[in-house]
Amino acid sequence: MPETRPFVSLATDFGAAYTAICAGVVHTIAPAANVLVLSDEITPFDVREGAMLLRQALPYLPVGVHTGIVDPGVGTPRLPVAIETGRGDVLVGPDNGLLLPAAGKLGGVVRAHALENPAYRLPEVSTSFHGRDIFSPAAAHIANGVDVADLGAPVEPLALDVPPPMIADGTLTVPVLYTDRFGSLVLGAERDDLAAAFGDLAPGTRLDVTWETGTARLSFEETFGSVAPGEPLLWIDSSGWLGLAVNQGSATDALGLTGADTLTLRKTD
Amino acid sequence: MPETRPFVSLATDFGAAYTAICAGVVHTIAPAANVLVLSDEITPFDVREGAMLLRQALPYLPVGVHTGIVDPGVGTPRLPVAIETGRGDVLVGPDNGLLLPAAGKLGGVVRAHALENPAYRLPEVSTSFHGRDIFSPAAAHIANGVDVADLGAPVEPLALDVPPPMIADGTLTVPVLYTDRFGSLVLGAERDDLAAAFGDLAPGTRLDVTWETGTARLSFEETFGSVAPGEPLLWIDSSGWLGLAVNQGSATDALGLTGADTLTLRKTD
């Protein structure tokens, strides 16, 4: 049976109710759309966390219209944009870097246009709830077949500002991108960065990790189950990021890592 | 492509799992329905918060069957009701005032009937989970085309008890309706009430606000971005209510407003 329902996802820092209002706007304008709330619980105003979530999640969602809204600049002149990707998705949201890492995972930016055309906004646009009044209507109209170029002028979308991993003197220094709900840290480096710093790391290799306020010793492992419950490990998570976790526990609680911004890794002597 | 799937929304104070059970009941009885969870995280037993959410959200959802359940009286003789609105929606829930403000926004109450007909309940009705056993089946059967009048006797639904804003001696005293997840207060007054108290307020006008345990000075603004991050403002939120917020922060945390019931506003001398 062919399935032609357009697919629309929503990821926001609004909480359940405001996100559902956005879903309601999509359902009203595009009643045939299949709407998935990817997240309504991004940490408020945390553009980086939202960007990492979209980058991680969207490759697993159907080709569709993906709306991402973490928007500290609502009410200021930052642009709303729609970005068409190489895979055929359209990403809709504020032009603050939120959407770019995900676009990179979806075949890159093909074209981007500002959301300016009042025909594709709600009749009345509030100053604070652009998710409802601008982003969701644009997403719904695109799901209905409106061409991205009809939304407004072409734009060059802004990149997300994330510090790159740094290698020096046998250390790898990486930013903490976010902490998931299990208290595991996701770090801004991938397997290649690890290899560039330390060569080919065998599972079980011991590492020292230091941060602003503490230090810990742990092993690099392929799986959680390779360390005892309660023990920390460094590993490559399911989306390819370096992660610091505790088997069946919380790394932030167990190691006092809450609030850590940057970690430095070094092989234990 | 015409889309004829009936639309059903659910807003509850049950949490995710119990609300999803209600959604499951709707899907079982009305498999063609498009079901949206508007919220599963209304503060438990807070009828006023739920009523304000429905009033704010439902105008943005498709015409459909909207189930609202915040029901401190479950297990007592309060009536379950279905309310048909001028827009063509049917609101389903307990008759405790929860649904009335939303009905007012949807063209008013056309007719209301008690949910009495056992044919439109689950075969076994528990004493505590009327969301699953009475409200969701009723919503699903209405979505399937059952006439509201077949559900039970006509009733006159109860109004929600909210104190009105009061104007006296150059002050406007307003109830706190609820606090959103960003820590912003939504107040029980609209732009007209503000104008009645203070005349036409220019953006940037300074106001003093006092409550049971504190006081603050802030400005009336059209947008969050008009004040520096961390600074408070009074504004008109996206659904037309007066709001007290802090730009990129939490008003309850920054000003110590947690638990405030009533605010009094006065223009700064």
Add this chain to the structure above:
Amino acid sequence: MPETRPFVSLATDFGAAYTAICAGVVHTIAPAANVLVLSDEITPFDVREGAMLLRQALPYLPVGVHTGIVDPGVGTPRLPVAIETGRGDVLVGPDNGLLLPAAGKLGGVVRAHALENPAYRLPEVSTSFHGRDIFSPAAAHIANGVDVADLGAPVEPLALDVPPPMIADGTLTVPVLYTDRFGSLVLGAERDDLAAAFGDLAPGTRLDVTWETGTARLSFEETFGSVAPGEPLLWIDSSGWLGLAVNQGSATDALGLTGADTLTLRKTD
């Protein structure tokens, strides 16, 4: 209008975003499926809570493919399984007892097969996110019509380990299964166990309850509303379990029951 969309539910301890990624995988593989998130907020690693939720909820969901994932053993050799039930559902998840109590409510286990066939996994299987890479693809393919036997070898699924209620010397000792978000305890006993311990209990009968660190007196009632707000009661909840609750309040807060593992009930002299 006939509705032939297959139904898929998801219940996990992953939080919203990771669960939505699983939903995205289902939508990608089975675009016609109707996907419901039953819960994304099971307490992390709490297999018993997840099992009780599935047992309580699934009878109210449409016949379909129900995915339950609470998986402390991810990354170890525990089996992933699909269990066909007497009602015609297929339950998909880790073979750690999570799915068995629900299968018992859905007509029992008809057959169970390991999820081994790489054709029904994502091309790349991570060591940590089997929800995305193994369970969701299997659920989607089953929803598309793949026979359970094509997934892998037949297996005998493991049972959930829950202590049974015990009767001795006029007392009933029961395990605490979980605490719901209202702070009410769900206990591992049903009406029959209560009758076996105490005979036919009339509403209003007074009982003493003791646990590791405290004691309380309460009455057995049919409904919350039978006791004053703030008063505790013992009752039979809407899924047939014995429950300990406080009318319009939290039993764990009011009685200091947080962390209680086992309760002993006795009729007050």
